[in-house]
Amino acid sequence: MAEEYIVEMRHITKRFPGIVANDDVTIQVRKGEIYALLGENGAGKSTLMSMLFGMYEPDEGEIYIRGEKVKLESPNHATRLNIGMVHQHFKLVSNYTVAENIVMGMEPVKKMLGFLPVVDLKKANSEIQALSEKYGLAVNPTDVIENINVSTQQRVEILKMLYREAEILIFDEPTAVLTPQEIDFLLEIIKGLRDNGKTIILITHKLEEIKRIADRCAILNRGKLIDVLNVADTSTKTMANLMVGREVSFETEKKPAGFGDxxxxxxxxxxxxxxxxxxxxxxxxxxxxxxxxxxxxxxxxxxxxxxxxxxxxxxxxxxxxxxxxxxxxxxxxxxxxxxxxxxxxxxxxxYGVVMDFTLSENLALKNYFKEPFCKKGMLNRRAFEENSGRLIEKYDIRSGQGSSTVVRSMSGGNQQKAIVGREIELAxxxxxxxxxxxxxxxxxxxxxxxxxxxxxxxxxxxxxxxxxxxxxxxxxxxxxxxxxxxxxxxxxxxxxxxxxxxxxxxxxxxxxxxxxxxxxxx
Amino acid sequence: MKPDRKQGNQPETRPERESAGRAHRFWNAVKIPILAILISLVAAGVIIAVTGSNPFKAYYALLQGSGLAPKSSYANYKSMLTDFLSYVNYFTPMIFAALAVAVALRAGLFNIGVSGQMLAAGFTATVLVGYSHLNAVAAKPLVLLIGMAVGGLAGALVGFLKYRFNINEVVSTIMLNYIFQYVVSFMINTYYVDPVSRQSKEVSPASRLTLMDTPVGNLKIDIPLGILAALLAVVLVWILFDRTKLGYELKAVGFSRSAARYAGIRVGKCMVLSMTISGVLAGLAGVTYYLGYMGSIQPKVLLNTGFDAIAVSLLGSNNPFGIIFSTMLISLIGKGSTYMRSAAGVDTEIASVITGMILLFSACSAYFRYRMERKKRDKEQTVKEEK
Structure with a gap:
């Protein structure tokens, strides 16, 4: 079985406090294929790939790269094994140029005056120019990151991996920030990379993209591997149902609008x-x-x-x-x-919350100065508690210690529920x-x-x-x-x-x- | 996604969880300062032992010198009570100063200018009331009021510069420290100097906030009236932050200016107000020092009190009640050091070493706490990003 798979993750389990992010997940990726990881937010796709990229260590299970068992200690280690990752949030220095960002950490060096090592930017620029032409990733090496658009920034991230000679490329939700046209373009790029012999792992929750470019697709739900499918033989409907774990409707229920003034x-x-x-x-x-x-x-x-x-x-x-x-x-x-x-x-x-305030203080952020919260400049703590108890119930805001939880310790989803609840309650x-x-x-x-x-x-x-x-x-x-x-x-x-x-x-x-x-x- | 967390919201478990949360928060607040104190006492103990003295005896002498433990013998008109009250007299200004730092810090501002504000307030009160012939009933409240007014104005100026011109308060307070220091010493040297002591002339007993050498029974006691004001200030500051609308707004600004603005809080007003309150407290520190503890002003000297107050406030976790304890601890070492020298043969400099170490460790521990929290937060963040 060894040579057939370039990446194998066997029986991986990873726990975080209060949640099992990956539960006995096994995936096997062939060289030169586009392998999609499909699942809802929180299904454990990113966690799994973070382990492949050396950001976390699995609690249980083994990782094999090119048939050899490895213990990935850091992203640098992963890079040495020719694994590259484009993160959902780009990791670029915004006031550096494209070339500087790409070569950072492994800059071509020349000796000034014969002994002073300095970064050879000219060489970097020309190397990157060549690389970008080879893979059809148009960038201008001397542009400054903050002046280029998101899709170009993404190309810079891809070039960063290619510059480090990555063979296994992980894309974490690469299309989330792009327009439909940019998505088309990116998917073509990814196909091109595969045709150049790279192995691609694509994390996504968009079925359409998988259908368009992926060869195989692993479906995760709540940390568990549900199935691995050949994309060509599977309908998107089937994939969606497996992903969510129930029948899904693609439409949001909505009555026809009745407009007023x-x-x-x-x-x-x-x-x-x-x-x-x-x-x-x-x-x-x-x-x-x-x-x-x-x-x-x-x-x-x-x-x-x-x-x-x-x-x-x-x-x-x-x-x-x-x-x-x-x-x-x-x-x-x-x-x-x-x-x-x-x-x-x-x-x-x-903006939405004061992170170090408690939940009850945050839920009154827009009306703390009004009765019943405040009378003559003095706060009524009980009113805060009552208000937050009501909103917690009504909007299903989950937290460790109820009203007195510091909002910083809550998950992003529950922070958002608190904000939405608070703002809707203003009526x-x-x-x-x-x-x-x-x-x-x-x-x-x-x-x-x-x-x-x-x-x-x-x-x-x-x-x-x-x-x-x-x-x-x-x-x-x-x-x-x-x-x-x-x-x-x-x-x-x-x-x-x-x-x-x-x-x-x-x-x-x-x-x-x-x-x-x-x-x-x- | 996380059914196990939901239990926290069910009404029947909430009260216990909250009281548990409160105890937990209290422990979190005190554990690091306590640790810092223990480590520094042990470390200083080693130093004392190395210099050839008995650390336990030295520490006990500190308590004796501050009137917290009986000495073997007392001079005429002196007792443990007089020692204790003179210790109270000594630390009263520090409570105000540390509160001043804490109020600004809660609103996210760093008042390094407490010493300068103390000097400005102390000097103004000295000139206006200390050298007047007002009787005690009129003079003492007036001293407090002038201290508050001058300190408050100095603080408000800093807040205004920050709000209007975005001048960093650290820079402006340091610069104002210099200005106050040299203007005041010029004035003293030119108009108010006592030719013998080379300090400003002593203020009238009527204006003094400490009743010096008051005969009580067979004792002569220094009765520090300022401590009553200081304890009142502690309670008021606590009420301000825990129970008032203004405190809520100041804290919101301190935690997150952007979120405070989003909530409709006027951030600039809050910054000016918090610096004003901080200045008022610094002014009270000034008058209780210069017109209470000292009775005169030494020209060209800026007190350490305002700077030590930063560390004292940190050691007290910026909590008004915590500040009482950290003030008493730090002052205990300073006040008891003279007796420690005579009783245990340990140089007074060692006392400064102990103080320095406690402050250093507590400052470090603020850093450790920050690191610990950040680590925790990073972990949560990465977990969150998974979702």
Whole structure:
């Protein structure tokens, strides 16, 4: 059995406090294939691969590389065995150039004045140029990371592995941050790598991608290996059912919308960020009661700044924001909250909660200054407890010590539940949801979508900002697509296909977009 | 995903868990300072033994010198009580100073300027009240009020510079320390110097916050009135952070400025306010020192109190009640050192060595705690990322 498999992980078990991340998992990967690991968030895919990349040691089980038993001690060790990994969150130094990032740690060195060792950047640049041409990964070695887009950054990560002569390439959810068009391009790159003899392990929860490029697919559920399938002989429906462990519906239940009066009106909004870049350009839209307006766009195109400007966290250069007809453009944050804005921010740990506060303190973060929490400047601790007890129950927020748990010690999903619960409880006529389901598992995602739609049905106006196209297509009544700070298109959701939205996200103009094929998922 | 965790939310188990959580938190808060103290006492004991003295005798002498253990004999008009009260008199300013540091730290600011604020407050009160002919009933409250006002203004200035011009409070407080130090010594040397002592002229007994050499029975006692204010301040600071809206806001700002702003808290206002409160407390430290313990001001000298207070506050885990204990401990060593020299033959410098070691270890332990927490957090984070 030895030579046939380039990677074998046998009977791997890994436990973390309170959870078995991998439970007796065995996978065998052949040289030169694309092997997909499919599973929900929390199924243990990343843990398994982290062990292959030397970041954790398995509690039980053995790892064989090229038929030889190895004990991977560190990512450096894994790199020496020609294993490379592209992480979900890129590990790049943002003010270094592409070339500097790629060679970092194994820089070509020349001797200055015959003895002083310095990094030979010229050589690095030319090496990387050659490498990028060989694999069709277009990058400019002298570009600075912070000036290039996400998909280029990802190519830099891939080149980083190839520069280290990786033969076994692990991709951790590589398409999560990309537009449909960029995804197509990446999948082609991955195929190309396989055709060049590399072995690819692809972590994903997107069935469509697996169907398109993977040869075989291992399905994990709650840490256990469910099955290993030949992708060609299996339908995506079967894979989905195995992955979730039950019959799944691809659609979110949603009643037809009934729109009321305009709640939020944004007109001619211009926002500059701290570096004085013009990040929101002349944006106008309206949201009616009972409507979910979703802003689709690739990360960093100004959508978060729109949310921050409406919530008052970012100053508006020009334009107007009207809430129920009242001008709130220059109102302090607290007053806007009181006028009726709920805001679930993108960065939940830096904005949404005070991490070192207890759960009960966090659940009152938006109304601690009102009765019953506060009378004449003095806090009523009992009111905090009662409020948090109620919300914990209602929104199923799980934590070690209930109300007195420090939020930092809670899982990201439960932190998010706490934020969502708190903001919904404000019963504001207007709610902003930014990336509300990022990093959550399918159950939690369904739950949050259901709550959001329930709020819509109660007649709230909702602004949804998401990088997940599926989420937008599932939930939105109206879709606005943003590119480079400008709204490219606003239209009722049922008049747009995912592909069209994807093309607007790339800044492609309207005429071309109409030709885009319809459909998403299957 | 984690059914085992859910039990924590069921009502019947919640109260126990919470009290267990409280005990746990208390233990977490005290274990590292206690460890730091024990380690440094052992280490200092070794040093004392090496210099040829008996460490136990030396430590006991510290207690005797501070009036916490009886001496073998007392001079006229002296007893254990007079020793103890003079020890209280000695540590009162430190309680205020450490509270000043703690209040700023809770809001995420580092007040290194406590010494300068003490000097400014002490000097102003000395000139305005200490050299006046006001009677005691008017003078003493006035001294406290002036101390609070001047300290508060000095603190507010720092907070304002931070809020308005984003000037780092560490830099501005250090610079203000120099300014206060030299302006005050110029004023003293020019107008208020006592030609014999080369210090500022002594303040009037009426304005003094410590009743010096008060005959009680056959004793002459220094009665430190400031300690009452200090204990009151401890309670008030505790109430501020545990029970008030303002305290909630200050803590939120201290933990996370971005989240506080998101919650609609006016971060700038909170920073100015916390520095003001910190300054008020520093001002009280100043008047209880210069118009209580000392009675005069030595020009060109900036007290160590404001800097030691940082470590004292850390040793007390920035908790107002913890600060009482850490203040008493650190002051015990300083106050008892003279007697330790005469009784146990250990040089007073050794006392500074012990103090230094406790502070060093407690500072290190803050680092260890940070490392421990970060390690724990990293672990949680990676576990979280799995999901």
């Amino acid at each position: 305009t709640v939020l009106e944004v007109s001619g909004l211009n926002v500059y960020n701290k570096q004085n870049f013009h990040v929101v350009r002349d944006v106008s839209f309206q949201i009616r009661a009972g409507e979910i307006l979703a802003i689709a766009g690739v990360a960093g195109n100004g959508q978060v700044e729109i949310a921050d400007a409406i919530a008052g966290l970012m100053p508006v250069r020009s334009g107007k924001i009207l809430l129920n007809g009242e001008d709130i453009t220059d109102m302090p944050i607290r007053e806007r909250t009181l006028k009726g804005i709920s805001y679930i921010p993108e960065d939940r740990q830096n 504001s006529p207007f709610m902003i949801f930014v990336q509300p389901t990022r990093g959550l598992d399918i159950g939690a995602i369904e739950n949050i979508h259901r709550q959001m739609i329930a709020e819509r049905d109660k007649g709230r106006a909702i602004l949804l900002i998401s990088l997940e196209l599926d989420e937008i297509m599932d939930c939105a009544d109206t879709i606005a697509v943003i590119y480079n700070g400008e709204i490219q298109k606003i239209a009722p959701a049922d008049t747009l296909t995912a592909n069209q939205v994807g093309e607007f996200m790339m800044g492609v103009n309207k005429k071309q977009a109409v030709n885009g094929k319809g459909g998403r998922g299957e």
